[in-house]
Amino acid sequence: MEIAPYRTIGRLTRYWRTLRDLAAEGESHIYSHLLAAKAQVTAAQVRRDLMVLGYTGTPARGYEVKKLREHIETFLFPAPENQQKAALAGVGNFGRALLKFFSGRRPTLKIVASFEADADKFDRVIGGCRCYPIEKAAEVIRGQDITVGILAVPDREAQEVADIFVEAGVRGIMNFARTPLQTPESVYVEEIDLAMSMDRVAFFARQARQSEQDAQNAQNAQDACGAGGGAGERRAP
Amino acid sequence: MEIAPYRTIGRLTRYWRTLRDLAAEGESHIYSHLLAAKAQVTAAQVRRDLMVLGYTGTPARGYEVKKLREHIETFLFPAPENQQKAALAGVGNFGRALLKFFSGRRPTLKIVASFEADADKFDRVIGGCRCYPIEKAAEVIRGQDITVGILAVPDREAQEVADIFVEAGVRGIMNFARTPLQTPESVYVEEIDLAMSMDRVAFFARQARQSEQDAQNAQNAQDACGAGGGAGERRAP
């Protein structure tokens, strides 16, 4: 988390995707402001983000799609021979959806195992990878050198599973449980709290509705008073 | 997005949950630093966040669990008679998992409809709510006064569906597609880009591994040179 701000890392993967699409469309060069428009950020943001790569474009043609993409890949992804491995804990509805979603998405990162407390699911192959009892987690993680963990277990169990994962060598965790995890500083945790996100979306949606209604009411009140010449005139001449 | 920073809104829902648990455990009061520990933030952060509520604790006993919780509810959630409604687009694996996850989670927010392009799914009741063809979205959203939208459709279709939703009155969107949405400023969008999050987790996990190995190598090199008295001595006396 020192070599580049974590926001930048996130945006780089978005740029990478955009560049892939651009390459597919046969574009060979792109300007920062066009890349920015496609990724919904500002041009200055793009240029600033790309500084971490040590690749520079030219004023004349902007960035070379192919080269920029390669630079991002080198920076973001491991070399093919160092493929990273991930494991998922909690093979419920959500866990299965995640397994399907992530399977085959990146050649450099593969989910190779899943863990469950429910004995019905052991040894079955779900979403393309074997399901082990949670008790075997440490062994499997160490044996296969798994570095990334995905937690889709019930809230209560999240911390416990995280501890096992970290102890066994996992250094990055996606946590879908709503328990904020306690982990050593060297472990990166991405908290994905869908219930929280939902509450927030609902909150701001309500706000927006409210202010639209307020504006509407103010308008009606004004209309009722006979079109006055106060402040708040809409539709500039 | 003006009345309180969006980060604060997010944390308030976390505090709310913690307070609910505390109430269940029979606690009547709580200090900021204890609440902070449970929510994995700093005490100063908690106190700062609570300022938006206009509720204040006492130095002697801290915050009253019951009252603080009520204040957060009043602030965050709509009144019971103004229940908010949500709709989901895209009833795939992910969409179904989301329907199950969110169903019945909040009395103040209910998913009342889902939309699909795939004709096989129309009119069935999936995850507790009726599935309509996407063409009926505008009608249903307007008819039921739906304000929140959840997008779990393929990337290509996300923008199109978002436009329909917004036009019909939706003011908050959870976007699970990896297309950054273009929406009017008054619409709040929570971009939940799981592929991006995964790339980031993998990146930082790799970093952590790397620096552990580097430290290990440095140690080995030092050992090989015969225990020298340079910088970097571990285990303080």
Add this chain to the structure above:
DNA sequence: GCCTGTGAAGCTATTCACAGCT
């Protein structure tokens, strides 16, 4: 003219630190 790369300015969010209370 219109681009990139980047120092400097500007913002936003978080943390510090302390007055005031009990």
Add this chain to the structure above:
DNA sequence: AGCTGTGAATAGCTTCACAGGC
């Protein structure tokens, strides 16, 4: 002594704005 509420300081991120290049 140990807490809350909050102005002030700090840190982190984004945008501005412009030198330099074609």
